[in-house]
Each structure stands twice: as C-alpha cells, then as structure tokens.
Amino acid sequence: MSSTRTIRRxxxxxxxxxxxxxxxxxxxxGFIFLFLVLPLAAVFTEALRKGGEEFLLALxxxxxxxxxxxxxxxxxIAVPMNLVFGIAAAWCIAKYEFKxxxxxxxxxxxxxxxxxxxxxxxxxxxxxxxxxxxPWLQANDIKIVFAVPGIVLATIFVTFxxxxxxxxxxxxxxxxxxxxxxxVLGASGWQTFWxxxxxxxxxxxxxxxxxxxxxxxxxxxxxxxVSGHIRGQTNTMPLHVEILYNEYQSVAAFAxxxxxxxxxxxxxxxxxxxxxxxERDQKAAADLPPEKPLA
Amino acid sequence: MTAxxxxxxxxxxAPKRVLPGFRLTLGYTLFYLALIVLLPLSALIFKTFTxxxxxxxxxxxxxxxxxxxxxxxxxxxxxxxxxSVFGLxxxxxxxxxxxxxxxxxxxxxxxxxxxxxxxAGISLTALLAGNGWIxxxxxxxxxxxxxxxxxxxxxxxxxxxxxxxxxxxxxLEDAEKELEEAATCLGATRWQTFRHVIFPTIAPxxxxxxxxxxxxxxxxxxxxxxxxxxxxxxxxxxxxIIISKxxxxxxxxxxxxxxxxxxxxxxxxxxxxxxxxxxxxxxxA
Numbered sequence: 001m002s003s004t005r006t007i008r009r010x011x012x013x014x015x016x017x018x019x020x021x022x023x024x025x026x027x028x029x030g031f032i033f034l035f036l037v038l039p040l041a042a043v044f045t046e047a048l049r050k051g052g053e054e055f056l057l058a059l060x061x062x063x064x065x066x067x068x069x070x071x072x073x074x075x076x077i078a079v080p081m082n083l084v085f086g087i088a089a090a091w092c093i094a095k096y097e098f099k100x101x102x103x104x105x106x107x108x109x110x111x112x113x114x115x116x117x118x119x120x121x122x123x124x125x126x127x128x129x130x131x132x133x134x135p136w137l138q139a140n141d142i143k144i145v146f147a148v149p150g151i152v153l154a155t156i157f158v159t160f161x162x163x164x165x166x167x168x169x170x171x172x173x174x175x176x177x178x179x180x181x182x183x184v185l186g187a188s189g190w191q192t193f194w195x196x197x198x199x200x201x202x203x204x205x206x207x208x209x210x211x212x213x214x215x216x217x218x219x220x221x222x223x224x225x226v227s228g229h230i231r232g233q234t235n236t237m238p239l240h241v242e243i244l245y246n247e248y249q250s251v252a253a254f255a256x257x258x259x260x261x262x263x264x265x266x267x268x269x270x271x272x273x274x275x276x277x278x279e280r281d282q283k284a285a286a287d288l289p290p291e292k293p294l295a
Numbered sequence: 296m297t298a299x300x301x302x303x304x305x306x307x308x309a310p311k312r313v314l315p316g317f318r319l320t321l322g323y324t325l326f327y328l329a330l331i332v333l334l335p336l337s338a339l340i341f342k343t344f345t346x347x348x349x350x351x352x353x354x355x356x357x358x359x360x361x362x363x364x365x366x367x368x369x370x371x372x373x374x375x376x377x378x379s380v381f382g383l384x385x386x387x388x389x390x391x392x393x394x395x396x397x398x399x400x401x402x403x404x405x406x407x408x409x410x411x412x413x414x415a416g417i418s419l420t421a422l423l424a425g426n427g428w429i430x431x432x433x434x435x436x437x438x439x440x441x442x443x444x445x446x447x448x449x450x451x452x453x454x455x456x457x458x459x460x461x462x463x464x465x466x467l468e469d470a471e472k473e474l475e476e477a478a479t480c481l482g483a484t485r486w487q488t489f490r491h492v493i494f495p496t497i498a499p500x501x502x503x504x505x506x507x508x509x510x511x512x513x514x515x516x517x518x519x520x521x522x523x524x525x526x527x528x529x530x531x532x533x534x535x536i537i538i539s540k541x542x543x544x545x546x547x548x549x550x551x552x553x554x555x556x557x558x559x560x561x562x563x564x565x566x567x568x569x570x571x572x573x574x575x576x577x578x579x580a
Contacts, residue, residue, distance in 0.1 A: 016485060024392070025392055031385065032404070034429075035456060036404075036407075038428065039453065046418070088327075092316075095314055096317050098321075108324075110336075113567075114514065117537050121537060130546055193316075214408070220517035221412070224516075224517075225541065238517070241413050257418065261410060
C-alpha cells in the first residue's frame with residue numbers, strides 16, 4: 001500500500017504538472033517561431049512581394065547566373081578537397097595511437113574558432129600585392145586574391161573541420177576490430193577501406209558532406225575579404241545578395257537569398273533523414289540476437 | 296615536433312600497426328593542415344611582428360577600435376546568455392515532452408548552421424526595420440530593434456541558437472531518471488530536484504554551449520553588418536573594423552586588429568576544450 005504510493009509519488013516527481021509543461025512548450029515554441037520561423041518566412045515573402053514574374057526576372061539576370069555558377073564551382077572544389085582530408089585525418093586520428101594526437105585534433109578544429117574575416121585576411125597577407133608571394137605571383141601573372149583561387153582557398157579554410165570532426169568520433173567508436181579481421185583475411189589496405197570502413201561510416205560521411213556544402217555555398221565574411229566583388233566574375237551568391245541589397249534592389253536580393261534559404265532547408269531535410277537512418281541502423285545492430293555461447 | 300609525431304608509433308607494440316596507411320594519412324593530414332591553416336595563420340603573426348610597438352598599439356587601442364571590442368564582446372556575451380536560458384528550455388522541451396510537430400522543431404533548430412549568414416542578416420533586418428512585420432509593431436511604441444546595438448544582439452542570438460540546444464540535448468537524454476525518482480522519494484519538490492539533481496548534471500554542457508555561442512558571436516560578420524547600422528563608436532563590430540581598414544589599404548592596422556581577434560579565439564578555444572574535458576570527466580564519473 002505505502003509502496004504503491006511511493007511509486008506514484010516518484011512518478012509524479014519526474015514529471016511536471018500539465019500547466020507547467022504546456023507553458024514551457026509554449027515559451028520554447030514562441031522563441032523558435034520568433035527567431036527561426038519568422039526570418040525564414042520573411043525571405044520568401046520579400047522575394048515574392050512583387051509577384052512571381054519579378055522573382056523569375058531577378059534570377060534570369062546574367063550577373064545572378066554567373067554568381068550561381070561560381071558558387072557551385074567553389075563548392076565543387078572545396079567540398080571534395082575537405083572530404084579527402086577529412087577521411088585521411090579521421091583514419092590516422094581514430095585508428096592509431098600516437099604522441100600529440102590531442103593537439104592535432106585541436107588544430108583540425110582551429111578554423112572553427114577563427115573569425116571568417118580573419119580567415120580571409122590571412123590569404124590576402126599571403127597572396128595579395130603586398131603579401132609574401134605577391135611580387136612573385138605578379139611577375140608570373142598569376143592571380144589568387146581578388147580572383148577565383150582566393151575564394152576557393154578561403155572557403156576551404158572555413159569549411160576545413162566539418163567532415164573530419166563528424167568522422168573522428170564515429171571511427172573512434174567503431175574501433176579497429178573489423179579492419180584487423182579484414183587484414184588477417186588477406187584484404188589489401190584499399191579493399192579494407194572500401195568494403196569495411198566506408199560502409200560503416202557512410203552516414204557520418206554524408207552528414208559531414210552536406211553540412212560542409214551548405215557552409216561552402218553560404219560563406220560570406222571570408223569570401224568577402226578575398227573576392228574583390230567583381231560583378232560577373234568573382235561574385236558568389238551571398239556576395240551578390242549583399243550588392244543587390246545595398247543597391248536597394250530588395251526583391252532581387254531576396255530572390256537570390258530565397259535560393260540559398262531553399263538550400264538550407266534541403267540541407268536540414270537530408271540531415272534529419274541521415275540521422276533517422278543512422279539511428280535505425282544502430283538500433284537494428286543492437287537488436288541482433290546475441291551469438292550463441294559455446295556449448 | 297613533426298618528427299616526434301612521426302616517430303612515436305614505431306615504439307608501439309607490433310599488433311597496433313596491423314592496419315596500413317598510417318604514414319600516408321598522417322603525412323597528408325599534416326601537409327594539408329600546414330598548407331591551408333598553419334602557414335596562412337603564421338603569415339598574420341609574422342606580419343604583426345613587422346609593426347613597431349607604437350604602430351601596433353595605435354591600431355589596436357584607438358578609441359574607435361576599443362568601442363568595437365566592447366560592442367563585439369558585450370553583445371556576444373549577452374546573446375550567449377539569452378541562448379543559454381532559451382536553449383536549455385528548448386532542449387528540455389524537446390527531450391522531456393511530446394507534442395505535435397516536435398520532429399520539425401528539432402530539425403529547425405539547426406537552421407542557423409545551414410542558412411547563409413548574409414541571408415539571415417537581410418531577413419532579420421527586413422523583419423525588424425520600421426516597415427517590417429515586427430518593426431512596424433514596435434516602432435510606434437518607441438522601440439527600435441534594427442540599425443543599432445539591439446540589432447547586433449538579435450543577429451547574434453540567431454547565430455548562436457543551436458549551440459546550447461545541441462550540447463545540452465544529448466546530456467539530458469542520457470540523464471538517469473532514477474536519480475530524480477530517488478530525490479523525490481527522499482522528499483524533494485520538483486524544483487529542488489531540478490535545482491540540485493538535474494542542473495548539476497547538465498551544467499558543464501550548458502557552459503560549453505555558452506562558450507561556443509559566445510566564440511561564434513565574437514567572430515560573426517555576415518549577419519550583423521546588415522542589421523547593425525554600423526555607426527562608428529556605437530554599432531560597429533570588430534570584424535567590420537578589419538574590413539574597413541583593408542578597404543583603406545591600411546594592411547598594418549587590419550593585421551594588428553586581426554591578431555587581437557585571433558588571440559581571443561585561441562583563448563576561447565582553450566576554454567572550450569577544457570570545458571569539454573570537464574564535461575567528459577563528469578559524464579564518466
């Protein structure tokens with residue numbers, strides 16, 4: 001009798017009264033609505049304020065097109081570069097023990113804590129007219145800063161850790177047993193990677209790639225410093241949004257911005273899907289019947 | 296340093312070295328890291344050392360620059376504080392309660408990570424300006440949120456929002472309900488249980504989230520410049536100072552201020568690292 005009462009009391013003690021619960025939910029949702037839903041809705045409303053025709057017209061503009069093409073090109077170079085690095089870094093950090101490992105991991109994360117503006121500036125100091133390699137580059141007629149290579153470098157810098165930091169904890173958690181088994185069975189290094197490691201890390205890999213891609217396409221501060229803002233040549237989509245906005249072409253600015261917002265939404269959908277898949281795989285693995293003990 | 300790193304594994308026992316590719320992957324990692332991150336960052340440090348002490352001091356301690364530090368660090372601190380309170384609330388609601396649309400809200404929390412900062416900047420400005428949805432409601436009452444310091448704080452709240460939620464959420468999920476039950480059986484009220492049992496468990500994660508949101512806010516540029524109004528001495532952030540010095544070809548000045556920012560980010564990185572170590576120790580204990 002008294003024990004059932006204790007249990008009921010314990011149950012009541014781990015939940016809140018309904019009015020507290022629903023007030024907390026209301027406040028949290030209100031905050032989300034104000035800070036996330038409204039800004040997102042505003043992008044699309046502002047883009048369509050003067051109707052669909054104006055919207056399409058803004059997207060058909062040649063400068064807008066070249067900004068879209070440049071953004072796609074930048075992401076197509078920066079993301080694969082960081083993908084290869086991410087896999088290499090995760091392999092050596094997660095699968096081996098060596099001195100200075102913690103320090104190396106911190107260095108990999110370093111670009112996240114550097115301001116994007118500083119990230120742009122360091123490339124100007126290296127490759128700009130007054131920079132370390134400036135005179136040599138000028139003599140050989142190579143342009144890095146205020147040209148596409150500079151934008152690529154700055155983008156690689158700001159998206160540097162994305163894929164590595166998704167893969168490192170994942171590969172650490174998986175350990176090296178399966179890879180060692182493959183080695184013992186005679187697989188080569190590449191075979192081991194393709195057939196054992198890669199299937200194990202595929203969801204983490206996709207996760208890292210889409211986040212890296214979203215940031216690469218949307219980067220503003222770092223790219224703004226190295227781009228030089230030459231319309232039709234070194235203008236990425238976010239930079240084009242800024243130019244149009246400062247020229248009071250609000251509808252055109254929000255039209256380009258709405259494409260970037262769509263990219264963000266697609267990123268979130270894929271991310272949720274990957275998380276769901278990953279959880280399901282984990283659960284399926286956990287639900288496997290335990291192996292029979294030796295009789 | 297590099298040599299020490301490369302030689303270390305040779306001393307390890309043989310079974311550890313069964314997997315191939317250590318030299319290749321570590322070599323490539325160090326090469327790429329040096330090329331993309333370390334070399335350019337050292338260019339900044341070297342450039343700073345070419346300045347005289349006076350030049351450096353004049354650039355980093357002029358009244359306009361000092362005002363920008365106060366704004367950048369102050370607004371980041373305040374925004375991170377707001378995010379700690381609401382981020383904890385959102386994490387709590389997402390972990391502990393069921394309600395319609397929960398999955399969508401959970402996915403939406405990451406929007407500030409995925410939405411380009413320039414887009415966030417212009418859309419927040421459109422909302423809060425005098426003719427915007429929110430601005431038009433508040434302006435008649437004399438409340439101005441855009442084109443001043445309020446705007447800076449609001450943009451930084453948006454940017455830092457996911458950090459606290461995403462650091463606290465997993466810790467809350469792993470928290471043992473049995474402890475709460477025990478507290479209640481021992482006569483604690485729900486508030487006492489939260490204050491003395493739940494809160495100490497999530498405190499390290501909350502602090503980590505706060506520090507991450509703060510660090511992100513200090514470096515943020517894209518979302519802030521549209522909404523800040525950028526008035527010198529009043530609403531001009533430090534990254535913008537670097538950009539305007541660059542546009543005036545004042546490379547020395549830009550470098551000096553950037554070095555101060557870089558040192559600040561090193562300090563914050565170390566703080567975040569030790570907070571995370573503390574959190575792991577707490578979780579393991």
